[in-house]
Amino acid sequence: MPNSFDQPGKESFARVDRLARHLLAVPISFVTVVDPVGLPVTHLFNLDADNNEDNKNDRAIDWRSLSTVVAELTLASRGVLEIRDGRADQRLATFISSSSTCACLAEQLVDHKGEVCGVFGVIDRQQRAWTDQDRSNLSDLSGFAIAELERRHAVHLKIATDHSTEQLFQLASALTSAAGIEEVMQRTSKIAGDLVGASIANAAVVDREAGDMKMHYGKSIGEGESNRLVRLPLNEASPLGRAVLTGIPVHMSNADEIVRGFPLEASDALGAGLRALAAYPTRGRHAAIGFGWTHPMVFDDPLRRTLGTVAELFGLGLERASVGDRDRAVAEHLQRSLLPGALPFVPGAQTAAMYEAGAANLDVGGDWYDIVAAGPDRYLIGIGDVVGRGLHAAVTMGQLRHAFAALVSRIGSLGEIVENLDHFAQNVEGARVSTLVAASYEPSTGNLELISAGHMPPMLHRSDGSVTQLPNGGPPLGLGGDLARSTISTALNVGDSLWLYTDGLVERRGESVDVGLGRLKEAIQNTRADESGAALRDVYQALGRPVEDDVAVLVLMR
Amino acid sequence: MAESPHLLEIEVIEGGLRLSGEIDASCIDLLSIHLNPLPGTTGDVTIHLGNILFIDSSGLRELIDAHQRAERTGRRVLMTEPSTVVTRLFEIAGLSKILHTLPAAD
Numbered sequence: 001m002p003n004s005f006d007q008p009g010k011e012s013f014a015r016v017d018r019l020a021r022h023l024l025a026v027p028i029s030f031v032t033v034v035d036p037v038g039l040p041v042t043h044l045f046n047l048d049a050d051n052n053e054d055n056k057n058d059r060a061i062d063w064r065s066l067s068t069v070v071a072e073l074t075l076a077s078r079g080v081l082e083i084r085d086g087r088a089d090q091r092l093a094t095f096i097s098s099s100s101t102c103a104c105l106a107e108q109l110v111d112h113k114g115e116v117c118g119v120f121g122v123i124d125r126q127q128r129a130w131t132d133q134d135r136s137n138l139s140d141l142s143g144f145a146i147a148e149l150e151r152r153h154a155v156h157l158k159i160a161t162d163h164s165t166e167q168l169f170q171l172a173s174a175l176t177s178a179a180g181i182e183e184v185m186q187r188t189s190k191i192a193g194d195l196v197g198a199s200i201a202n203a204a205v206v207d208r209e210a211g212d213m214k215m216h217y218g219k220s221i222g223e224g225e226s227n228r229l230v231r232l233p234l235n236e237a238s239p240l241g242r243a244v245l246t247g248i249p250v251h252m253s254n255a256d257e258i259v260r261g262f263p264l265e266a267s268d269a270l271g272a273g274l275r276a277l278a279a280y281p282t283r284g285r286h287a288a289i290g291f292g293w294t295h296p297m298v299f300d301d302p303l304r305r306t307l308g309t310v311a312e313l314f315g316l317g318l319e320r321a322s323v324g325d326r327d328r329a330v331a332e333h334l335q336r337s338l339l340p341g342a343l344p345f346v347p348g349a350q351t352a353a354m355y356e357a358g359a360a361n362l363d364v365g366g367d368w369y370d371i372v373a374a375g376p377d378r379y380l381i382g383i384g385d386v387v388g389r390g391l392h393a394a395v396t397m398g399q400l401r402h403a404f405a406a407l408v409s410r411i412g413s414l415g416e417i418v419e420n421l422d423h424f425a426q427n428v429e430g431a432r433v434s435t436l437v438a439a440s441y442e443p444s445t446g447n448l449e450l451i452s453a454g455h456m457p458p459m460l461h462r463s464d465g466s467v468t469q470l471p472n473g474g475p476p477l478g479l480g481g482d483l484a485r486s487t488i489s490t491a492l493n494v495g496d497s498l499w500l501y502t503d504g505l506v507e508r509r510g511e512s513v514d515v516g517l518g519r520l521k522e523a524i525q526n527t528r529a530d531e532s533g534a535a536l537r538d539v540y541q542a543l544g545r546p547v548e549d550d551v552a553v554l555v556l557m558r
Numbered sequence: 559m560a561e562s563p564h565l566l567e568i569e570v571i572e573g574g575l576r577l578s579g580e581i582d583a584s585c586i587d588l589l590s591i592h593l594n595p596l597p598g599t600t601g602d603v604t605i606h607l608g609n610i611l612f613i614d615s616s617g618l619r620e621l622i623d624a625h626q627r628a629e630r631t632g633r634r635v636l637m638t639e640p641s642t643v644v645t646r647l648f649e650i651a652g653l654s655k656i657l658h659t660l661p662a663a664d
Contacts, residue, residue, distance in 0.1 A: 387615045388583065433619040435651070454651040475652040479622065485652070509580060509612045512643050513650065549614075 023137045032071040032119040066095040071119040074106040081106045085127045103128035120145040175317035184317040185216040192310045200292035204240045237264045239279035243288040250279040254296040282315030308402040347443040352532035353554040367502045367552035368401045372408045380408045383500040384436040396430035414440045425478025432478035446492040463495025467521040497557040504549035532557045574604030581617030593624040608639035
């Protein structure tokens, strides 16, 4: 179960704790781990065995609360916190009895990427005039704590990925053989519900004409409720509705949050025994999956990643299920992919994208694209190609695409995002040697930065009619080693467009890829359409595609 | 166009393999058998790519895997006389500085 992976084990830090207590001559040390998504802090208070009795029986100081407060103060101080006499400090008074005092020395932990990942600190039972040697020792110990955190994080990532990956394959497998939209909903809610240990799981698909949602209870607490299809109003009063309407996942970690977040539904949910809820929208917000647990939940990174991937697979399953008859579907699918609303609105620009799975079989391939808003004047665009087809590629593609979006929300620099995806690809077998172009676009200026990892070169169509093929990039993701990839900086002026695509658009048997690239440049140059969807259609139709390969194309027009 | 399953010919030569035809997902298992484990036990492994007319991402991955497998045991995989198709794909995929390629002597 995901939860068993999220707590860094106490034994991981036991050594650091022992060293700290010895070097700094203190009874207590603590480590606080900041949740990478920036939400609740996980606080580890390490009461080592030989100290247990002393500390446990110490009524004079509420160590646990004290250490939590010290951690919070340290984070707020953005550096090192030093308290020589706790009794004299207003902020700590509540936790110390009047006849006692304490002293604290704590430091913010910053990882190699420059992100705050926690706090390491020590507390003494008496006043202390902390010395330079103490500060230096703390600094060294913090270094060990960071290394431990990073090692643990890497292991978590691997464990969480391996564990949930297997079950995600099961889900992907079940969805591939699903016969229709209802079966996709049924299977997703049932399997995903089991995967995340939820007592309640439901899947909903938006019916925009009727203005509501069709919801399927895949898993529920009461008898006789499962496998029912019901209609739910499309509004923000329910987690599913809110997820679909806002496009943002909903997480309610405990009863209080449920009551505050969903006052109208709270009494039903709590009455049914639920203490935590989550709802994730699919890409394009056509649907959502929802889960309920009968105990409070910690929505940590691995769990969010899993839930996000389930939502990706659900969305893919729905798309595939609605394809049905191939001939009609090609045209319809193309149409649907070009509809506005599938991509976020980018100020001052038009976007259009399409994905066409290889027609040789109904297996989806590993091509993906995404546009994610990263701030009021910044959009991250990604396109990628996971090697292979079928289940593995589909799952990996979902994970990679989700990782991209999650990283964009946390990390500012394009280079770091790609570096993180590189790291991700090293840890997820199916993602090795996948390719990527990541671009950062600033609507107010048209400034564009791009990094390519082994991917087909983007094309820039200027308003003067010229088409430029951007330089080759660095190697594909996941190869390990210190692989630098250069960043291309340019700008889209009004009337210019950026074209991103996957190799299926330009690779043909028996000819060098340059021939296909030339054909693409010509097709882009020949488009007269000034509407992104029409331009996309023109180019795609001019090139055609090989029977068995996938194609994804994305155009950003200013 | 009818698809024949084995468009790839693999010839075992001294020190490695000579590949001819097309490398794609349909024949990747066949290639994998010849590269995993690597031919021979020590020394460089030669993969002659002069007659490759097409290679897709799964083919590239297989070659990269072989390259990395060799590195781990202190050996090298030498991609010799790569055809234009292959050379261009290596360049676009940012692999030119990573893989050991030996173009044909003019």
